[in-house]
Amino acid sequence: MTNASHRAIRFIGRSYLAFVLTPEAPILGWLAELDSWLARSPRFFADRSIVLDLAKVKLSRQGISHLVANLLERNIRVVGLEGADPTLLGPELPPLMRGGRSVDGAEIVPPSGSEKAAAPIRKQPTSLVLDSPVRSGQSIIFPEGDVSVLGSVGSGAEIIAGGSVHVYGTLRGRVMAGSTGNAQARIFCQKIDAELLAINGYYRTAEEIDQQVRGRPSQAWLEGRTLKVTALN
Amino acid sequence: MAKVLVVTSGKGGVGKTTSTAALGAALAQAGEKVVVVDFDVGLRNLDLVLGAERRVVFDLINVVQGVAKLPQALIRDKRLETLWLLPASQTRDKDALTEEGVAKVIAELREKFDWIICDSPAGIERGAILAMRHADEAVIVTNPEVSSVRDSDRIIGMLDAKTVRAEKGEGIKKHLLITRYDAARASRGEMLSIDDVLEILTTPLLGIIPESEEVLRASNVGSPVTLSNRLSAPARAYTDAARRLKGEEISVSIPSSKMRLFDKLFGRRAA
Numbered sequence: 001m002t003n004a005s006h007r008a009i010r011f012i013g014r015s016y017l018a019f020v021l022t023p024e025a026p027i028l029g030w031l032a033e034l035d036s037w038l039a040r041s042p043r044f045f046a047d048r049s050i051v052l053d054l055a056k057v058k059l060s061r062q063g064i065s066h067l068v069a070n071l072l073e074r075n076i077r078v079v080g081l082e083g084a085d086p087t088l089l090g091p092e093l094p095p096l097m098r099g100g101r102s103v104d105g106a107e108i109v110p111p112s113g114s115e116k117a118a119a120p121i122r123k124q125p126t127s128l129v130l131d132s133p134v135r136s137g138q139s140i141i142f143p144e145g146d147v148s149v150l151g152s153v154g155s156g157a158e159i160i161a162g163g164s165v166h167v168y169g170t171l172r173g174r175v176m177a178g179s180t181g182n183a184q185a186r187i188f189c190q191k192i193d194a195e196l197l198a199i200n201g202y203y204r205t206a207e208e209i210d211q212q213v214r215g216r217p218s219q220a221w222l223e224g225r226t227l228k229v230t231a232l233n
Numbered sequence: 234m235a236k237v238l239v240v241t242s243g244k245g246g247v248g249k250t251t252s253t254a255a256l257g258a259a260l261a262q263a264g265e266k267v268v269v270v271d272f273d274v275g276l277r278n279l280d281l282v283l284g285a286e287r288r289v290v291f292d293l294i295n296v297v298q299g300v301a302k303l304p305q306a307l308i309r310d311k312r313l314e315t316l317w318l319l320p321a322s323q324t325r326d327k328d329a330l331t332e333e334g335v336a337k338v339i340a341e342l343r344e345k346f347d348w349i350i351c352d353s354p355a356g357i358e359r360g361a362i363l364a365m366r367h368a369d370e371a372v373i374v375t376n377p378e379v380s381s382v383r384d385s386d387r388i389i390g391m392l393d394a395k396t397v398r399a400e401k402g403e404g405i406k407k408h409l410l411i412t413r414y415d416a417a418r419a420s421r422g423e424m425l426s427i428d429d430v431l432e433i434l435t436t437p438l439l440g441i442i443p444e445s446e447e448v449l450r451a452s453n454v455g456s457p458v459t460l461s462n463r464l465s466a467p468a469r470a471y472t473d474a475a476r477r478l479k480g481e482e483i484s485v486s487i488p489s490s491k492m493r494l495f496d497k498l499f500g501r502r503a504a
Contacts, residue, residue, distance in 0.1 A: 135390030135393070136390065137391075
């Protein structure tokens with residue numbers, strides 16, 4: 001790549017630990033419960049990222065806004081929503097989060113003594129194998145490690161992996177490997193027709209992929225700050 | 234046992250309604266008891282294609298909301314005894330559909346019919362999701378061009394995620410129906426080939442419906458193409474597709490690109 005401007009913006013995925021609050025109906029009762037909890041431990045939520053899981057309650061758009069505002073009054077800042085109907089959400093509400101995994105030991109336990117509940121992170125699997133094609137509009141996010149797809153990745157689909165990505169089919173969508181800062185990650189596919197490839201934030205769009213390589217089994221890797229794409233045979 | 238079939242595509246104008254009517258009529262001709270359900274609330278068309286637009290009194294929304302009973306809203310086709318229509322409302326919108334209401338109507342239809350064919354609206358929003366929600370099988374209607382194929386790919390992903398069967402881990406059976414296939418244009422490389430479409434969507438092929446004026450003519454006279462001109466190429470393709478839906482093994486033939494001499498001389502495309 002000769003164009004330096006390509007390096008100006010980097011997409012890097014990172015995963016964080018967030019606490020999930022799951023309101024239950026009736027909301028007023030739940031808020032009262034929360035208040036009595038906060039009375040014992042007023043600063044517990046102050047510096048934490050909170051995700052609101054709305055799966056157990058049915059709220060209208062105003063209901064959600066109202067709840068988020070109510071939590072803000074209690075110094076609880078909601079960074080994302082889970083389990084909500086996407087059609088109800090607007091730009092004024094926190095974004096919808098998907099693909100969350102629970103972490104052992106991170107449940108909120110009533111504070112006793114030391115306030116910071118240390119979260120021992122369970123050993124996560126470091127690879128993800130998908131048996132079916134990744135369809136357009138689907139987004140596979142796996143910061144823990146490698147992703148293998150037994151099938152194609154459709155145009156408009158994306159895979160974001162902490163490690164390498166292997167596609168046993170045609171890669172038509174976008175793949176971001178090494179998204180958590182791994183420059184050693186690579187992307188392999190049986191047939192390349194990708195919209196975008198990125199490793200560790202350095203990317204290449206479809207237009208910049210050599211026409212000679214298109215349609216062939218290929219791999220992409222990072223050489224310094226340049227993303228290289230070459231045929232495998 | 235009753236089968237719920239959703240006819241869906243993501244993209245609009247690819248032939249969902251035409252295919253719903255044609256497949257429904259073909260199945261009814263074969264003696265099956267069929268109801269076609271219009272889920273395109275606010276933009277209903279299935280009643281027109283079936284020539285029943287003057288007979289609509291109650292509709293799907295009335296039944297969902299409990300204003301009318303299901304038998305009051307069902308319209309029996311005048312030509313085929315075993316074909317029924319459950320029309321959509323033209324004056325309401327998709328928000329009038331509720332998850333519970335739709336579940337109840339589908340459960341009731343399952344008791345009365347062999348086939349419940351749901352004509353999905355375009356898009357990936359509420360209406361389309363509710364249309365596919367209770368389906369056992371899906372017909373994905375695709376035109377051989379890139380935008381239609383990509384939208385179909387997206388819909389296939391949703392069928393695998395948002396249907397009741399998918400949520401139960403049972404999976405939904407999918408069939409690909411390629412419509413408006415123009416052999417002459419495909420041979421000139423102006424359309425995606427059948428192989429390209431199948432390679433991208435990796436879904437079993439239910440049939441290939443050739444592009445034909447016959448389809449438009451049938452819609453305009455309010456008749457499914459499988460009824461208006463049974464011997465026409467699209468009618469035969471739909472009839473074969475319906476037989477495959479019933480489980481018959483019939484090989485799919487790709488419409489050939491032979492142009493008639495007349496068309497060749499005058500440089501016209503085969504109809």
